[in-house]
Amino acid sequence: MLQADRIVPTVCPYCGVGCNLELHLKDDYIYRVTAPFGSVVNRGNLCVKGRFGYDYIYHPSRVTTPLLRKTPQRAGERTQAFDLEEWRLVTWDEALDTVADRLVEIYRRDGSDALAVYCCAKAANEDNYLLQKMFRALFRTNNVDHCTRLCHAGSVVALQQAIGSSAMSNTAAEVILSDCFIVTGSNTTENHPIIALQMKAAVQKYGAKMIVIDPRRLELCDYAALWLPIKPGTNVAVFSAMAHVIIKEGLINQQFVDQRTEGFDEFARSMEKFTPTYAEMISGVDRNLIIAAARMYATAQRGAIYWGMGISQLSQGTASALAVIHLALLTGHIGREGTGLNPLRGQNNVQGCSDMGGMPYHYPGYMPVDDPANAAHWERVWNVEAGGLNRRRGLTTTEILANVHPGGVRSLYIMGENPMMSEPNLNKTRQHIQQLEFLVAQDMFINESGAFADVFLPAASWAEKDGTFTNTDRRVQRVRRALAPRGQSRPDWEIICDLAKRIEARLGRSNSAYWEYAHPSEIMAEVSRAVPEYAGVTYARLDAQGLQTPVWDESHPGTPYLFSDSFPRGRGKFTPLEFIPVTELPDDEYPLILTTGRVLEHWHGGTMTRHSKLDELYPEAHAQIHPVDAAMLGIENGQAVRVCSRRGEIVLRAEVTEKTSPGVVFIPFHFAEAAANLLTLDALDAQAKIPEYKACAVSIFPASPAELPHQEKRVPRGRY
């Protein structure tokens, strides 16, 4: 067995669980990944991505030299270039000067609203803090957002409205202290595998009762006391019917409702019509299951709710999350260990990117941009003249693309995201991106979005830089440099500082001391001075097991669970609800409902996992279809099928399985050659602006095997 030269402790770059890793290196090469048994997060466990999914950093298609497009790209005529022949290898100076020149030119000509930036939920807190600082402090725009808009925006808006905080209230590992917990809209086994292990232990070792509410027969259903097979998009009906039962049967926690909440009477009146029979008619869930679930959760000593994007990725995403939150407010299952409202955050650092202000309505620390006191605070921190920061809310990711036109957004800077895979209705997304006047991609690979760019800035991987990630239960953890960046790639924070100084010089501002950091720990020190929830976060204190925010000062131990005495908004607020169906219901032409999601072996748009040996484990997309539907359509397992919606069509293999329900088709969204988001709908939740990924109408037809997409590589080959 190989003997490691070094073992470097760090954090997994994939999901929001934030598992601790040990990178084993020999001759500066990572050859093995293990997990420390002492970790409070994953206790020696890792899923397949954490253990084997690191090899993308060595992939020959990785781009490690700055690139400029050979052919100038014009708005309306922008094309994709995956082939390196279409790019010119340039120096960092030429690449960054080009970016600075073009951004300043557009800013001077069209003003701050013409610029927009996507931060990155995979990058470190320090990277994201600096990127939003650059656009806010130098270009005076709040057009700053990231993929939280596309996963949990409905949860964020609902939680802010109901209790004044959008973070997970409790620590995931506390599930073993619950005696009943609900898992809804989350295939936890595949999306947050280590939390799923803890859920199974809660059931098998500690006797907890698990209730799964989901359209698909998930692996967790094998451990559940109840499974409620809900039709996609009918969450408001089912959770409100549970509230109806809890109120009617006198199962509310009256003391909690009286002392900790407001708006109960009006809310209770709105729940009158949500009888279990009414909910059964809408959702297809047997009324007796709804009643049993309501009783089981309400009568628990410690009840918790864990939810995923099946709740939030709907045009009624905010209402769905409110319906979930109401159950905790009715029963008082919040503010204690083993209880809580727990939206499982998807990406490794989506919590941190939000904390760092990677959103259009908030500065770091969730300080609203339209509050003059907050703007004045950040003007002092960033040495911006009084009144200099923009007080208007910016555009969300979906609005940024929809506003790409003359007089609107002209330039987009994308760090690590891939809207050409992750946005809904990709044909429309393509048209928007093509209309950009200037596009910058900062990434490791030329992905489907970066292929449209004018300039490509090669970024170091997570193993090649220092920083911090904040996981789904608010734990800030150290990410450590194990290797030198490959080729000429640089850590994101270094690229941003270098670029910011060039932009400042062109704008005639002399503030470059504000972009001089010797190490990311100095960036975190600036965050700690300015954001109260991070006041006690220092690299030295993070070294052991990280710290859970809020960390109010340097002696504060961190906060495993929130809201023991009060909510940030004071009292928890009930909101009366109505049931509104999804935007596009099945009909004769498109008779099935499509729902999308992830699989265990892959991650999001596949930029990392499809350049890893993980791709060999799960090399192509499948459309999961129930045997009843397959029989009616004459479709066999493994057969090529064409899936069509009103927006596009894809060809892929059918997987005939009882994992999905009759009438519901599931397709993962990782595969460019059969991109599920060509089919999805760009209808938005009115408040959260999150798209309706979880429900649209589709039809399926047998296709010829010759129509199946080739497993072609989408990125240029050759090492640079």
Ligand code: SF4
């Ligand atoms: Fe990484 Fe998430 Fe798997 Fe843990 S559960 S190893 S954080 S992908």
